[in-house]
Amino acid sequence: MTETRDMSEETNIEDAMRRQLVMGERGAKRPLSGDEKAAALLLALGPDYGRPILEQLDELEIRSLSRAMVRLGPLTPEMLDELMIEFVTSITSSGAVSGNTDTTQRLLLSFLPPDRVEIIMDEIRGPAGRTMWEKLANVHEDVLANYLKNEYPQTIAVVLSKIPTEHASRVLAALPEELALDVVERMLGLDPVQKDILEKIESTLRTEFMSTLSHSKRRDSHEQMAEIFNAFDRQTEARFLTALEETNREDAEKIKALMFTFEDLTRLDASAIQALLQKLDKRELGLALKGANDHVRGIFFSNMSQRAGRMLLEDMEAMGPVRLKDVDETQARIVGIAKDMAARGEIVIQKSKSDDEMVV
Numbered sequence: 001m002t003e004t005r006d007m008s009e010e011t012n013i014e015d016a017m018r019r020q021l022v023m024g025e026r027g028a029k030r031p032l033s034g035d036e037k038a039a040a041l042l043l044a045l046g047p048d049y050g051r052p053i054l055e056q057l058d059e060l061e062i063r064s065l066s067r068a069m070v071r072l073g074p075l076t077p078e079m080l081d082e083l084m085i086e087f088v089t090s091i092t093s094s095g096a097v098s099g100n101t102d103t104t105q106r107l108l109l110s111f112l113p114p115d116r117v118e119i120i121m122d123e124i125r126g127p128a129g130r131t132m133w134e135k136l137a138n139v140h141e142d143v144l145a146n147y148l149k150n151e152y153p154q155t156i157a158v159v160l161s162k163i164p165t166e167h168a169s170r171v172l173a174a175l176p177e178e179l180a181l182d183v184v185e186r187m188l189g190l191d192p193v194q195k196d197i198l199e200k201i202e203s204t205l206r207t208e209f210m211s212t213l214s215h216s217k218r219r220d221s222h223e224q225m226a227e228i229f230n231a232f233d234r235q236t237e238a239r240f241l242t243a244l245e246e247t248n249r250e251d252a253e254k255i256k257a258l259m260f261t262f263e264d265l266t267r268l269d270a271s272a273i274q275a276l277l278q279k280l281d282k283r284e285l286g287l288a289l290k291g292a293n294d295h296v297r298g299i300f301f302s303n304m305s306q307r308a309g310r311m312l313l314e315d316m317e318a319m320g321p322v323r324l325k326d327v328d329e330t331q332a333r334i335v336g337i338a339k340d341m342a343a344r345g346e347i348v349i350q351k352s353k354s355d356d357e358m359v360v
Contacts, residue, residue, distance in 0.1 A: 030079075037083060039068035044080050132202045133162045134345060140223065141167065145174035147209050153179065157186040158193055158201060164348075222251065226258035231332065235324075260349070262288060262331035265338060266299040272347035273303045279337055284330050286316045291327030 032040060042050040042065065054062060109117050136144060136159070148156045148171065156175075160168040160183065172180050229237050244252040268276065277285070277300070289297050289312075301309045342349045 035064060035068040036072055039065050039072050040075055040083055041087060132205055137163050137167050141170035141174050145171045149175055149179060153182040153186050156183045157190055161187060161190055222254040223258050226255050229255060230259055260335060262335055263296055266296055270303055275347055276338055280334060282312060286312055287322060287327060288330045288334055290316055290322050
C-alpha cells in the first residue's frame, strides 16, 4: 500500500513539474523559502532527471515537496538562474559530495548485483594487496596464526611457503610449538604444489578467512595507536612516547616497532627509493629533506643523478628557514605515497628493524 501511495505522490509531482514549467514565463520575481527552492530545483530538472532523486526520498519528504510545488506558482527564468547559481555555489563551497564506504556501496548497488558488490567491498575493506598472497602478507601474524592453527600442517606449510619469508617466520613463531615443528618438517619436504590444489587453498582463504577478517571491526590496539602516533608532529610524538615509556615501556616499544616514519624510508632498497622519487614533487622532497638528518639525506641523494642532486640542494638552500610543522606534514605525505605504492605492489616496505641490529 505504501509503495502504491509513493508512486501516486511521484506522479503528482511529475504533473506539477509539467504545469509549472509551462507557466514559468508569466511569473514575477520573488524570494523563495527552503522547501520552495528544493521544489523549484526539481521542477527545473524535469521528470526525467528529477525522478531518480524522488526515488531516494521517503514518503514524508515526497509529501512535503508536493505541497511546496503546489504552492510555488510560476517561476521566471531569472529566478531559476539565481537558484542554480546558489545551488552550484553551495555544493562547491561546502564539499557536499562525500566519498566513504557507505556512499560507495550505495552507488555500486544501483547498477551491480548485490553479491558482486559484496565481493568488491570485501576486497576494499580487507588487507591491501593485488593477490591473495599479497593480502596475507599484510595480515597481522597473530591473526593469521590464530586462523592457520586449525588447518592441516600441510596446508599451513603451503601458505607459509607463498608469503614473504620474514612474515612467514613471525607467523610460524606465533603457532603452537608442536604444530610449528610439524609445519617446519613439511616445508622442508614440500614438493611443487599442483595448480588446482593451490587454487582451492586460495578460494578457501578468500571465503573462510578474508571475508570474516574484512567484516571484523577489531584491530590490534598497538597497530592502531602506531598509526595515530605516525600522524603526530614530531614534538607531540616525542612527548607522548616519552610519557608512555615512563608508565609502560613494553607498550611504548611495541608502538615504536609498528610505526613507519620518514626515516624508515632509508630501509627501502635502491630500486624502491628510485621508484618513489619518480612519484615525488621535487619541491616537496626538498622541504622534507630540510628537516632530515645527514644519513637520510645521503640515502636520497645517492639515488639521484649528480645533476638532480645539485639542483635539489640549490632549491633547499633557496628555501631559507622553514617551519617544522611544514616539514612534518610534507614528510607524512611522502610516507603516505610510499605506503600507497606498497599497497599496489609497486615497492616493498621493510617494516622490521631486525636487519639493523648489531651483535658482538
